[in-house]
Amino acid sequence: SQTIHQWPATLVQPVGSPLSLECTVEGTSNPNLYWYRQAAGRGLQLLFYSVGIGQISSEVPQNLSASRPQDRQFILSSKKLLLSDSGFYLCAWSVWDGNTEAFFGQGTRLTVV
Amino acid sequence: GQQVMQIPQYQHVQEGEDFTTYCNSSTTLSNIQWYKQRPGGHPVFLIQLVKSGEVKKQKRLTFQFGEAKKNSSLHITATQTTDVGTYFCAGGVYNFNKFYFGSGTKLNVKP
Numbered sequence: 045s046q047t048i049h050q051w052p053a054t055l056v057q058p059v060g061s062p063l064s065l066e067c068t069v070e071g072t073s074n075p076n077l078y079w080y081r082q083a084a085g086r087g088l089q090l091l092f093y094s095v096g097i098g099q100i101s102s103e104v105p106q107n108l109s110a111s112r113p114q115d116r117q118f119i120l121s122s123k124k125l126l127l128s129d130s131g132f133y134l135c136a137w138s139v140w141d142g143n144t145e146a147f148f149g150q151g152t153r154l155t156v157v
Numbered sequence: 158g159q160q161v162m163q164i165p166q167y168q169h170v171q172e173g174e175d176f177t178t179y180c181n182s183s184t185t186l187s188n189i190q191w192y193k194q195r196p197g198g199h200p201v202f203l204i205q206l207v208k209s210g211e212v213k214k215q216k217r218l219t220f221q222f223g224e225a226k227k228n229s230s231l232h233i234t235a236t237q238t239t240d241v242g243t244y245f246c247a248g249g250v251y252n253f254n255k256f257y258f259g260s261g262t263k264l265n266v267k268p
Contacts, residue, residue, distance in 0.1 A: 090258070101255075146190070146200075
């Protein structure tokens with residue numbers, strides 16, 4: 045069966061520090077991978093999605109970047125965090141045909157102080 | 158750009174009352190999905206609708222996809238405290254492997 049791992053679960057980082065959140069998927073090949081951000085009490089904003097290794101599409105201009113160094117690994121990064129980067133970050137995957145459900149990781153709650 | 162609007166933002170009901178949340182897209186969708194997020198948790202898939210005018214039921218939950226594939230609704234009959242959470246719709250876009258989520262409707266059920 046397929047599983048998705050996302051870590052860490054919580055993170056407190058100072059403003060200006062770097063960020064690296066990692067997400068890995070097991071039990072499937074060539075998944076679509078997504079990073080979403082959810083501000084407190086708000087909806088899910090699509091940040092990045094990837095349909096293959098090295099292929100990253102950015103949805104909104106921001107202080108973040110994403111990389112997919114391996115088929116089932118998706119990394120969200122920042123060189124210098126801003127206060128506005130605080131939120132709940134969710135990684136998700138779906139099969140290659142986008143007409144199917146997304147499976148979410150447990151999420152990382154990031155607080156920038 | 159692609160937008161999926163969802164209303165209401167919040168809904169407080171007495172246990173046993175019905176609840177409905179609505180989604181509208183600015184463009185035609187390839188499919189609509191519904192997710193539930195419990196407080197502190199991550200979104201969990203409930204159902205997917207693909208066909209124009211499709212209606213699906215899961216026990217007390219009824220999901221509809223509009224004829225134009227631009228709107229959808231989730232209706233819960235006789236809510237229970239276990240229904241508490243935020244319900245999200247997510248619209249799939251033709252030829253793109255991505256989903257756009259609505260802003261969610263947070264449901265609170267008073268016992």
